[in-house]
Amino acid sequence: MYTQALNAKDASAGTRPEDTARLAVFQSTVDAEDKIEPNDWMPDGYRKTLIRQISQHAHSEVIGMQPEGNWITRAPSLRRKAALLAKIQDEAGHGLYLYAAAETLGVSRDELYEQLLSGKAKYSSIFNYPTPTWADIGIIGWLVDGAAIMNQIPLCRCSYGPYARAMIRVCKEESFHQRQGYEIMLTLCRGTPEQKAMAQDALNRWWWPVLMMFGPSDKDSMHSADSTRWKIKRFSNDDLRQKFVDATVPQGQFLGLTFPDPDLRLDEESGHWHYGEIDWSEFKRVVAGDGPMNKQRMAHRRQTEADGAWVREAAMAHAEKRRQRAAAARIAAE
Amino acid sequence: MTDKTPMPLWEVFIRARSGLPHKHCGSVHAPDATMAVQAARDVYTRRGESVSIWVVPSAAIIASDPNEKDQLFEPTSTKAYRHPTFYDIPDEVGHM
Ligand SMILES: [Fe+2]
Ligand SMILES: [Fe+2]
Ligand SMILES: [Fe+2]
Numbered sequence: 001m002y003t004q005a006l007n008a009k010d011a012s013a014g015t016r017p018e019d020t021a022r023l024a025v026f027q028s029t030v031d032a033e034d035k036i037e038p039n040d041w042m043p044d045g046y047r048k049t050l051i052r053q054i055s056q057h058a059h060s061e062v063i064g065m066q067p068e069g070n071w072i073t074r075a076p077s078l079r080r081k082a083a084l085l086a087k088i089q090d091e092a093g094h095g096l097y098l099y100a101a102a103e104t105l106g107v108s109r110d111e112l113y114e115q116l117l118s119g120k121a122k123y124s125s126i127f128n129y130p131t132p133t134w135a136d137i138g139i140i141g142w143l144v145d146g147a148a149i150m151n152q153i154p155l156c157r158c159s160y161g162p163y164a165r166a167m168i169r170v171c172k173e174e175s176f177h178q179r180q181g182y183e184i185m186l187t188l189c190r191g192t193p194e195q196k197a198m199a200q201d202a203l204n205r206w207w208w209p210v211l212m213m214f215g216p217s218d219k220d221s222m223h224s225a226d227s228t229r230w231k232i233k234r235f236s237n238d239d240l241r242q243k244f245v246d247a248t249v250p251q252g253q254f255l256g257l258t259f260p261d262p263d264l265r266l267d268e269e270s271g272h273w274h275y276g277e278i279d280w281s282e283f284k285r286v287v288a289g290d291g292p293m294n295k296q297r298m299a300h301r302r303q304t305e306a307d308g309a310w311v312r313e314a315a316m317a318h319a320e321k322r323r324q325r326a327a328a329a330r331i332a333a334e
Numbered sequence: 335m336t337d338k339t340p341m342p343l344w345e346v347f348i349r350a351r352s353g354l355p356h357k358h359c360g361s362v363h364a365p366d367a368t369m370a371v372q373a374a375r376d377v378y379t380r381r382g383e384s385v386s387i388w389v390v391p392s393a394a395i396i397a398s399d400p401n402e403k404d405q406l407f408e409p410t411s412t413k414a415y416r417h418p419t420f421y422d423i424p425d426e427v428g429h430m
Contacts, residue, residue: 039400089380096377100361103343109363110340166360173381312365316339319365 019043030231035161038104046230050160051105052121053232055112058098059123062116063297065091067131068140076134083180084137090173097166104162117302125283126213128291135188135195135202141181143210143248149174150244151214159231182251189255196256203252204260211275212283214241220280245273343392344370346377348384356388364389 022041029036036042065088072088075081099109115121126144131137152174155167188199215221215237227233235243249266252259263276285291341363347356359378364370370389378384398406414420423430 037400039397041401086380089376093377093380096362097360103361108340312341315365315369316341319369322366 027229030159030229033157033159033231035164036159037161045226046160046232047105049227049230049232050163051102051107051112054098054102054105054163054166055107055115056122056124058095058102058112059116059121060127061091061095061098063123063127063301064144066297066300067127067129067293068137070131071134071137074134075137080184087141087177087180090177094170094173097169098163101160101162101166113305117298117305119289119298122287124213125286125291126209128286128293128297129206129209130293133198133202135185135198136206138181138184138188138199139202139206141177141179142185142251143181143206144213145174145177145181146248147210147213147244149178150240150247154234154240155232157231157234185255185257189257199255200257203257207260208278208282209286211241211245211278212286214238214244216280216283217278242272245275246271249273341365342370344374344389345392345395346370346374347388347390348374348378349386350383352385356386359383361392362389 019041023043026036026040026042026046029040036046068084068088068091072081072084075084099112102112103109112121116123126147131140149171152167152171156164156171158164158167185199188195218224218236218238221237224233224236249259249264261276263274265274266272267274286294289295342365343361343363344367345361346359348359349356362370362373362377364373367389371387374387374389375384379387410416
């Protein structure tokens with residue numbers, strides 16, 4: 001999902017003997033569905049996994065503003081423009097909630113941000129695809145945010161309190177994102193033949209990359225055991241992907257669109273939609289940095305960061321000047 | 335980033351309606367209190383979630399030690415007689 005790169009194996013954290021008792025308390029808290037809070041003792045591996053997962057999620061929200069930002073000035077009406085602006089502002093907010101949650105684990109936002117800018121930290125592969133048409137904005141809301149919701153609803157019950165609380169806020173807002181996207185698709189599909197063709201073209205381009213958002217297939221996924229025991233992850237990648245396909249196919253059919261998968265069929269017995277094989281080589285390529293837009297996304301992020309530096313510096317200098325003046329006035333008054 | 339001075343961290347509390355207490359909702363980074371309030375408004379109250387915001391420098395918060403949770407709160411766990419249900423009142427008396 002937004003944290004696909006987590007599916008790489010990481011050196012397993014050794015447990016010190018003196019931690020055994022604390023580990024037992026920690027695990028029983030988790031097993032009882034109680035929350036772990038920032039100052040509670042936690043195993044190193046739990047802390048590391050959360051920092052990586054939450055920061056990758058935050059980076060994805062931040063980079064995810066770019067494909068949609070591409071259309072703010074070209075939205076087809078004032079209503080659409082206002083909605084798109086509000087949605088993108090929400091994504092910035094999601095990034096901030098998540099950085100704040102990560103910081104409770106003892107890492108600074110600046111450090112995390114540095115990892116994004118240096119390319120050390122990953123973000124979701126989905127934001128490395130281009131948005132050449134207005135229908136792409138509909139698709140992002142309907143499918144990309146839709147997939148994100150599927151992944152994030154179980155995270156609202158994650159064992160780490162600050163992450164769970166951030167996800168509750170995020171999920172409330174995502175529903176607006178998905179509905180506005182679907183409404184764009186509906187309008188296009190009920191429009192002219194050219195508009196409908198634009199909607200179909202967008203679905204053709206995005207469907208497979210969206211399915212990849214859920215991460216590698218369970219048989220190739222590394223991190224699940226710890227994350228499951230710690231109640232960070234509650235459903236496997238393939239389970240979430242299946243849920244998403246089952247929920248989404250009927251919505252696409254309602255639009256009168258077809259999915260670019262000749263193997264897609266309803267399995268009468270299980271009630272699930274069976275889908276074809278995902279091209280994992282494409283997934284690996286895009287996660288590794290070689291997707292259609294990786295270079296541009298990172299270049300844009302770094303440029304924005306550099307362009308904004310003087311604003312942050314000026315704000316800090318102004319605050320410092322006011323602090324000094326206030327201190328001087330206090331001394332003069334004494 | 336050219337400036338490495340970290341921006342101060344502020345804890346944010348919002349009051350959803352008058353009559354309710356301010357409740358912690360997260361944190362923001364900002365150079366000063368005025369900008370912290372503005373950032374908190376933009377980050378945490380985009381949908382009318384709030385009629386009032388408090389920001390407090392995170393470093394100013396004094397918290398109890400979670401490792402001493404048991405000693406700190408133990409005294410109340412053995413005092414069931416502080417709860418109304420500890421007392422038996424005959425049904426005939428009615429609601430009390
Ligand atoms: Fe988001
Ligand atoms: Fe998102
Ligand atoms: Fe969203």
